[in-house]
Amino acid sequence: MPLSALRPSPLVEQATQHLRDQITGGHWPVGTKLPAETALAKALGVGRSTVREALRALAGAGLVQARQGAGVFVIAAEPAEDWPTRLRQAAIADIYEVRMLIEVEAADLAARRRTDDDLVLIRAALERRREAAAGSTADFVDADIALHAAVVAAAGNPVLTSLFTEFVPALRQGLIDLVDLLGLRTGDPNHGDAGHCALVDAIAASDSGAAGDVLRDELHQTLARLRAI
Known part of the structure; x- marks a missing residue:
């Protein structure tokens, strides 16, 4: 499922959902390092700040984890229940x-x-x-x-x-x-x-x-x- 540019509207929510779909759909399995913020921003047609907020939301859902100096990695295929x-x-x-x-x-x-x-x-x-x-x-x-x-x-x-x-x-x-x-x-x-x-x-x-x-x-x-x- 390739990434595609987003329509204007709540961009953070859209970016979060697109990235979540990539993870839960198996495109990025557990252990995978996500593309850099610049690459994600370009693929989604949004700014880096939007991608950064989306990644923060995914981290809050227990799907990804940032590792200092290494990047952002997928740590779960399904979001944790609150x-x-x-x-x-x-x-x-x-x-x-x-x-x-x-x-x-x-x-x-x-x-x-x-x-x-x-x-x-x-x-x-x-x-x-x-x-x-x-x-x-x-x-x-x-x-x-x-x-x-x-x-x-x-x-x-x-x-x-x-x-x-x-x-x-x-x-x-x-x-x-x-x-x-x-x-x-x-x-x-x-x-x-x-x-x-x-x-x-x-x-x-x-x-x-x-x-x-x-x-x-x-x-x-x-x-x-x-x-x-």
Whole structure:
């Protein structure tokens, strides 16, 4: 598949796609050194800066790698999936296992580090969860996640907060499906209130061991239900 000059428009995007097609189509196998920027620019009918941006995008996709003094080499035939894509495709049970690792530690840290302001936010989130019990499953799940997010934030670790935030979109839909599938709110619209109340009390009492244990038990119970489906 020979390279051809590009039409004016978003040139970087076009150049990136053309070069990606060359790689994924096997024209440049793994291990191949790409032509120099000047040669690529001439073949595509664009400037070197456009080629440079396209190569940077391909490097971000895990397809090529620049080696100082040697050039740019193909290192993969297919682009690497980004983190959000992997999460969307992951099984909810797998997400829950990793969620447990993040949140149990976060609960422990929250109990030791929480401020009075954090506690106000956590208690307010617990109250909103109770109020949401009268609404739809989606509203209830959103309120539940907001409470857990408040606990994670109280841990005072921005990396933990970012990790949890990345999980939320995939976690939300998985929880909505799980609650409806298992009928968890059929007999008790405010399912799990006692456990969440115990979690908040443990954090308020700065009892890190109890906070971690309460959350671990809650997540273990949900994970067991997931594995039984």
